[in-house]
Amino acid sequence: MDFREVYDANCAFVWRSLRRLGVPASSVKDAMQDVFLVVYRRLPAFEQRSQLTTWLFRICLRAAKDYRRRAHIRREVLGEVELHEPVDQNADTALAIEQREGLQLFEAALSRLDLQQRAVFVLFELEEMTGEQVAEALEIPLGTVYSRLRLARQVFRRAVVQLSAASRAVHSRSASKS
Amino acid sequence: MSDPKRLLESSSHAAGPVRRALEAARAARPVEPLTREVWTALAAKLPLAPTGSGTPSSSDPSGGALGASSASGTGGLIGGAGAALGASTAPISTAIVIKAIGAGMALGVLVSAGAFAVTDSPSSAASAANESNSSSPLESPALPPRLTVPTAGAPTQSSGESPRSAGASARGPAEPERAAQAHSSAAPATAVERPAPQNIEPAAAGPNETPLPGKSSAAFAPADAPAAVARAGGAGALQRSDGSDALEEGRLVASARQAIRGGSPQRGLELLEGANRRFAGGQLAQEREVLLIEALFATQRTSLARERASQFLRDHPESAHATRVRAFLH
Numbered sequence: 001m002d003f004r005e006v007y008d009a010n011c012a013f014v015w016r017s018l019r020r021l022g023v024p025a026s027s028v029k030d031a032m033q034d035v036f037l038v039v040y041r042r043l044p045a046f047e048q049r050s051q052l053t054t055w056l057f058r059i060c061l062r063a064a065k066d067y068r069r070r071a072h073i074r075r076e077v078l079g080e081v082e083l084h085e086p087v088d089q090n091a092d093t094a095l096a097i098e099q100r101e102g103l104q105l106f107e108a109a110l111s112r113l114d115l116q117q118r119a120v121f122v123l124f125e126l127e128e129m130t131g132e133q134v135a136e137a138l139e140i141p142l143g144t145v146y147s148r149l150r151l152a153r154q155v156f157r158r159a160v161v162q163l164s165a166a167s168r169a170v171h172s173r174s175a176s177k178s
Numbered sequence: 179m180s181d182p183k184r185l186l187e188s189s190s191h192a193a194g195p196v197r198r199a200l201e202a203a204r205a206a207r208p209v210e211p212l213t214r215e216v217w218t219a220l221a222a223k224l225p226l227a228p229t230g231s232g233t234p235s236s237s238d239p240s241g242g243a244l245g246a247s248s249a250s251g252t253g254g255l256i257g258g259a260g261a262a263l264g265a266s267t268a269p270i271s272t273a274i275v276i277k278a279i280g281a282g283m284a285l286g287v288l289v290s291a292g293a294f295a296v297t298d299s300p301s302s303a304a305s306a307a308n309e310s311n312s313s314s315p316l317e318s319p320a321l322p323p324r325l326t327v328p329t330a331g332a333p334t335q336s337s338g339e340s341p342r343s344a345g346a347s348a349r350g351p352a353e354p355e356r357a358a359q360a361h362s363s364a365a366p367a368t369a370v371e372r373p374a375p376q377n378i379e380p381a382a383a384g385p386n387e388t389p390l391p392g393k394s395s396a397a398f399a400p401a402d403a404p405a406a407v408a409r410a411g412g413a414g415a416l417q418r419s420d421g422s423d424a425l426e427e428g429r430l431v432a433s434a435r436q437a438i439r440g441g442s443p444q445r446g447l448e449l450l451e452g453a454n455r456r457f458a459g460g461q462l463a464q465e466r467e468v469l470l471i472e473a474l475f476a477t478q479r480t481s482l483a484r485e486r487a488s489q490f491l492r493d494h495p496e497s498a499h500a501t502r503v504r505a506f507l508h
Contacts, residue, residue, distance in 0.1 A: 007217060015208040030502075032216045033223075037505035040224055063501065070498045102202025109199060124184065126204050131181045146182070153185070157196055164195040 001052075003040055010056055013127075017057055020122040021064035021115065031063045038063075053127070054137035061119055061138070068115070105167075109159035117152035124149055219439060222476050223506070427457040434469055443476035464490075468499045471506055 014035050015028060023031045038059050046055060110118060116138075123134045124145070131149075135142045186200050430453040438446030450470045453460070460466075467490055474483035487506045494500065 007220075008213075011213045011216065012208055015212065016206060019206075020203070029212065029216055029219070032212075033219050034502050034505065036216070036220055037223065038501075040220070041505065066498055066501050098198075099202050099205060102198045103206060105195065106199035106203040110203075122203075124181075125186065125200060128184065149182070157193070160195045160199055161193070 001043060001046070001048075003043055006039060006043060006052065007036060010052065013053060014056060014060055016126075017060040017122070018064055018067075020110065020126070021060060021118055022111075023064050023067045027067055031060075031067050034063045034066070035059050050136055051133065054129075054133060057119075057123065057137045058139070061115075065115065101167075105160060105163055108163050109156050112155050112159040113152050117148050117155065120145055120148040121152040121156065222443075223472075423457065424461050427453060427460045427462050430456070431462050431465055431469065434466075434473075438469060438473045438476060443473040446473045447477065464494060464497055464499055468503055471503060475506060 011032070014032055018028050018031045018035070019025070035056070039056065046052070110121075113121060119138055120134055123129045123137060124131070129137065131142050131145050134145045134149075138145070140148075185196060186204070430449055434446045434449035434453065436446075437443070437449055446469065450466055450473065453462075453466055454470075457463075457466075467486065471483050471487050471490065474480075474486065484507055487503045490497070490503050491500060491507075497503070
C-alpha cells in the first residue's frame with residue numbers, strides 16, 4: 001500500500017476525525033501532519049488485520065488527546081472553541097447559512113461529550129461503522145460501545161434541544177428589538 | 179446484540195434539530211487547499227514527492243526546487259530509511275501564528291494531566307496508535323540550548339559529527355537586536371534547495387550538513403563554554419520576570435513557526451536562535467526546541483535534528499510534544 005494512496009484516500013477522513021475529536025481549525029493541519037507522520041512510519045508494518053480507517057482513527061484519537069492536552073489552555077486564553085469552519089464561507093446562500101448553523105449546533109452539542117463518547121458517537125452515527133467496527137477501532141468491548149453510544153446520544157440530544165431553544169430565544173429577542 | 183438504528187436513518191425518530199446538526203456535520207469537508215498544504219508540509223519532512231495529482235504546485239512559490247525533487251520519480255516511495263528527509267521549501271499553515279503566543283501564556287500555568295484524561299487508551303503494543311506520549315502536565319523546564327553542527331564531509335551521521343554548542347545561548351544578552359536585524363535581512367536567502375533523493379539518504383546526508391553559510395553559520399557558530407550558557411540563561415531568567423517578555427517570546431516563536439512552515443526554515447532557525455539567546459530557559463523552551471528540530475530537518479541537518487530529537491525525548495519523555503518529536507526519529 002502506497003503512502004500517497006493512503007493519504008489521498010484518507011486525508012478527508014483524518015481531517016474530519018480530528019475535527020470531530022476536538023482538534024480546532026487552527027491546529028488541524030499540525031495534527032494531520034502528526035497523524036500522517038505516524039502513518040508513514042507505521043504503514044509498512046500495517047498488516048491489514050484491521051480496517052485501514054479503524055487503524056487511522058486510533059492514530060487520530062491519540063493525536064487528538066495530545067492536542068486536547070496542549071490546547072485547552074489556549075482555548076481558555078484565545079476562546080478557540082470552534083470545530084469546523086463553515087463549509088463555504090463565500091457561499092452566502094440560504095443553504096450555506098443553514099449548513100453553517102447546523103454545524104454550529106453540532107459543534108456545540110458535541111462539545112458536551114467527553115472524548116470516549118465522541119469517538120463512539122462519530123464513528124457510529126457519522127462514519128456509519130458497525131458496533132463491531134467501532135469496538136475494533138477503539139479496542140473496547142462491544143457492550144461498552146453500546147453503552148457509550150447510549151450515553152452520548154442522550155447528552156447530544158439534550159444539548160441540541162437546549163441549544164436550539166436558546167438560539168430561538170436569542171432570535172426572537174433580536175427580532176422583537178428590531 | 180444488534181446495532182441500534184443510526185440517528186440519520188430515515189426510520190429513526192431523531193428530532194429535527196438533531197438530524198439537521200448531524201447532516202451538517204456529515205456534509206462538512208476540508209477546505210480545498212488543506213490537503214495540498216498538509217502534503218507539502220509532509221514532503222518537507224519525508225522523502226515524498228511534493229507535487230502530484232492532489233498537490234498542484236501552483237500555490238508553491240518554490241515550485242522549481244520542489245519540481246526537481248519530484249522528477250526523481252522515487253520521492254513517493256515508502257519503507258526506505260526513515261531518516262531520509264526532504265527540504266522544507268513549501269508553504270504551509272499560517273493559521274497558527276498566535277498559537278505559540280497562547281502557548282506562551284499558557285505554559286505558565288500548570289495543567290492537570292487528568293483534565294482531558296481518557297480511560298480507554300488503546301494499549302496494544304502492536305498498535306500504531308501507541309505513538310502518543312503518555313499523559314502528563316505540560317512542562318516548561320528550561321531546556322538548555324544545544325545547537326550543534328556536524329563537521330563538513332562527515333562520513334556517517336553517527337560518527338561524523340562534531341557537535342558544538344550553540345552560539346545562541348553563549349553570546350549573551352546583547353545579541354537580540356543584532357539578531358533581529360539579521361532576521362529581517364535573511365529572508366531572501368532562505369530558499370533551500372531540495373536535494374535529489376539519493377542525497378537525502380542517511381549515509382549521504384553528511385554533505386548536506388555542512389555549517390550554514392554567512393549569518394546562518396554565525397547562528398550556529400561554536401560556543402564552547404557551558405559557563406556562557408549559564409550566563410545567557412541568567413540573563414534570560416532576569417528577563418522572564420517581566421510578563422511582557424513571555425508575550426515577546428511567544429511572538430518570536432510564532433514568527434519562527436510561521437517562517438519554518440511557510441517555506442523559510444533557515445529564517446525560522448535564525449529566529450529561534452534569537453529567541454534562545456534572548457529567552458534562554460524561557461517558558462516556551464520546549465516549543466522552541468521542537469520547532470528547532472523541525473527546522474533542522476527542513477534544512478537537511480537530519481542527523482543533528484535527530485540527535486536533538488533524541489535528547490528532547492530523553493529530557494522530556496512525558497512532553498505533550500513527544501509524539502511529534504518521535505515522528506522525526508523514524
